Amino acid sequence: MKILFTKSGSSPYRVDFYNELGKHIELDVLYEYRIAFDRDKSWSLKKAHNFKEYFLKSFHLFGSKVISFGFTKYLKKDYDVIIVGEYNTLTGRLITLFLSIKKIPFALNIDGGYIKNDNWLKKKIKTFFISKATWWLSPSVESDSYLKYYGANENNIHRYPFTSVFEREILKDILSVKEKDDIKSRLGIAEQKVIITVGRFIKSKGFDILLKAFSQVDSETGLYIVGGEPTEEYLELIKEYNLKNVHFIEFLNKDELANYYKAADLFVLPTRKDVWGLVINEAMAFGLPIITTDKCVAGMELVENKGNGFIIPIEDQNELSKKMNVILSDNKLRNKMALNSLKKIKQFTIEEMAKAHLTFFNKIVKNK
Known part of the structure; x- marks a missing residue:
């Protein structure tokens, strides 16, 4: 053929x-x-x-x-x-x-x-x-x-x-606290909880909304934004909201990025528009709960509300901060969502x- x-x-x-x-x-x-x-x-x-x-x-x-x-x-x-x-x-x-x-x-x-x-x-x-x-x-x-x-x-x-995920790249099970702590130590991550997001620094990705919402998250949580050097707008928001523990990571290849996914507790993509969003697939392959918007087609297909994450309206920083806190404060819920992400992504x-x-x-x- x-x-x-x-x-x-x-x-x-x-x-x-x-x-x-x-x-x-x-x-x-x-x-x-x-x-x-x-x-x-x-x-x-x-x-x-x-x-x-x-x-x-x-x-x-x-x-x-x-x-x-x-x-x-x-x-x-x-x-x-x-x-x-x-x-x-x-x-x-x-x-x-x-x-x-x-x-x-x-x-x-x-x-x-x-x-x-x-x-x-x-x-x-x-x-x-x-x-x-x-x-x-x-x-x-x-x-x-x-x-x-x-x-x-x-x-x-x-x-x-x-x-964008091979079957062999999907974790067999969620990582233990010790496994995550070991990876955090190697990466120099000091925070108890880690939120990760990945993408180009363009307006449609909604990282400005994420930064605003992060101001209402526990101070022991770190936010890791992977994609390059921060824009002037992001730096101004960090100053305006007096944000701590915000880290910008340069572009990483798939293998390098894997360790950050493994260290994280939650993946967030507050996109204003995404015809798909392959980072959702990738984060799920590492057993992460997902928060994304109703304008992310991957999220609409792969994320079940309360099952393996939450779908929220675009540009709703209050709802985003609320859902981040719900997941980060409940270990049992977070583990359930992590397992459901691994189960779902095996079909993709x-x-x-x-x-x-x-x-x-x-x-x-x-x-x-």
């Missing part, structure tokens, strides 16, 4: 997935460009071992806009299934139009999505491109609704578990992600 994926740029978690999928099929991946312009340079790329990768010649237009050409020679090859990974890039739209005009069936893959209050023109454009696909690959209930809203046929929507591994795609491919090929 020969499959083609098209994607904007390469990323570590996608390469892991392609390598796993490529163990079972002949897989080609066509990239619009080599690496996203807004990513940390340390966001290193992994190697293609079980698939072939091709990079289009790209041209940087303005801002982060890129356009790439030369894709038609790849799309004309004899593939059993073509999966388009972008509909909102210029090149992704050109690829969609080409396949549609040539009447070549294809699947549209999305990594998540939620319905927004688009103006009529934006909705028209999204509907035009999303509805062109023959099949759709979706990671969640929320994403299903998104696709249907923009013209997808619900009978041809196929589900897959979106993740790269191996399971590959299996779901193989099931989809076999179904399509069988019905051709």
